[in-house]
Amino acid sequence: MLRIGLTGGIGAGKSTVSSTFSDLGGVVVDGDVIAREVVAPGTEGLAALVEAFGSEILLPDGALNRPALAAIAFPDDEKRATLNGIVHPLVGTRRAELIEAAPADAVIVEDIPLLVESQMASLFPLVIIVDADPEVRVARLTQHRGFSEADARARIAAQASEEQRRAVADVWLDNSGTAEELTAAARALWQDRIAPFAHNLQQSTPATALTRLVPADPTWPDQAARIAARLRTTCGHRAIRVDHIGSTAVPGLDAKDVVDVQVTVASLDVADELADALLAAGYPKVDGPTADVAHTDDVASWQKRLHASADPGRPTNVHLRVDGWPNQRFALLFRDWLLANEDVRAEYLALKRSVAAEGHETSGDYAEAKEPWLVDAYRRAWEWADATGWRP
Known part of the structure; x- marks a missing residue:
């Protein structure tokens, strides 16, 4: 089983990459999806968030009001740490369950928004970072995801810096262009590196190195x-x-x-x-x-x-x-x-x-x-x- 760590700053476009890998046969374990599951109505995760941040983080139907929670937690380091301390362990447990259920020869793509911040990079044989210029990301978040400019910039500032991401990146995918260009780059990466890596691992065979x-x-x-x-x-x-x-x-x-x-x-x-x-x-x-x-x-x-x-x-x-x-x-x-x-x-x-x-x-x-x-x-x-x- 080849486990790949995939991450990138908010608005960078890692969902396009994870979707491409899924189309090519990868088993995507999406941290964002899991994070929603573990705080759905009726879960212990949502109950813990309400206890920590109050009932104002709930919508009228009892579901989590994510923008309200973000407005409270993300500008404050201590509150953000509290949020992460509640959600991360629950996400980790669910992630482990999904990986355990995957085929033994699967390529597991773990889409983890805070992989760098959580110091998880060294757990993976391959780490892929999707990145884009901060101004491009702000534009995407405000135009397509309903963020205010201030909120978008605050979310970007609260995450890892480009320097921190580059320090752990085995592969750096730039997404300053079009979605089609990013998809093409992800497909080429899969065919040229990920698929051969997975095959070699299944055969317990080292990759061939050039002697020149x-x-x-x-x-x-x-x-x-x-x-x-x-x-x-x-x-x-x-x-x-x-x-x-x-x-x-x-x-x-x-x-x-x-x-x-x-x-x-x-x-x-x-x-x-x-x-x-x-x-x-x-x-x-x-x-x-x-x-x-x-x-x-x-x-x-x-x-x-x-x-x-x-x-x-x-x-x-x-x-x-x-x-x-x-x-x-x-x-x-x-x-x-x-x-x-x-x-x-x-x-x-x-x-x-x-x-x-x-x-x-x-x-x-x-x-x-x-x-x-x-x-x-x-x-x-x-x-x-x-x-x-x-x-x-």
Whole structure:
């Protein structure tokens, strides 16, 4: 089951995207719809709202007067927190019931208005943000949904900022154009990324990553930060630390467009225990060798477990290594050594470009071709560590 988090500010147009995904076979769990269900007449949710905000939030027929509630709660941080404290748990329970009832191989699209504000992004293998310029959103809310301009601006201001949304967005869909353009973009996203992601996940197969070297991407650290947050949530207390490693962790260094992340664990048994959770998060286990190339005589201490992303839009390697073992320490040391030494970075970049020019067909062949240099780099890096007092 692939779970997608979909969100966007009020008036941004995420309903168009969720409707498109539904047409394409996604099971949409709509937070707005659920939020209405849990405060319908006769529910405990509506009773709790009346107790908190008074009977003036009710219509003559006993239903919730949403504009009246919004006028009371949204301009006031404390009252808005009270509202969220009542509604969010009820919505969460109902959402879980709907997901439990879905087919095991479903693509679940969780349309959650306050996904960012509720800090839920790291729960999803893929987060999609629908956005539009605030002025466009104000115009939509006033012209098509009956909001006053003041109310529209207050609602927008009370939600997450663009910066906060971009920090968690795996996919950013701009909806400053027409609904038809947004629908076309959503369909292309489904066909090119979501459907292959779901297929790979069902088959427990990592996405295929290109082996060619590409220019350094300044967004790699931000992408890695989202991945690391997802892995911390997935692994919980069993992850001692989660680190962005490898070439994409070194600004300005050309690399394969594959983000490498290291999850440090207490033992390989713990790494094995995490396999199912990592699969659910979008990272199936990689079949094949379970050890790095050893640079010490203690070959057994270079073992690891390797997972990789099933998402074709963000190739990722997740290395699970044991705390204090030489491969775990060297992954951190090598990154920091490169960061601290411009000459070494230039030397390594020249090596990478030379090896890439040889046209290796697989990542394994590419890595093997770099190995003679890395053997000597292991010694040099540790000499630097001893000289500088480096600690992981």
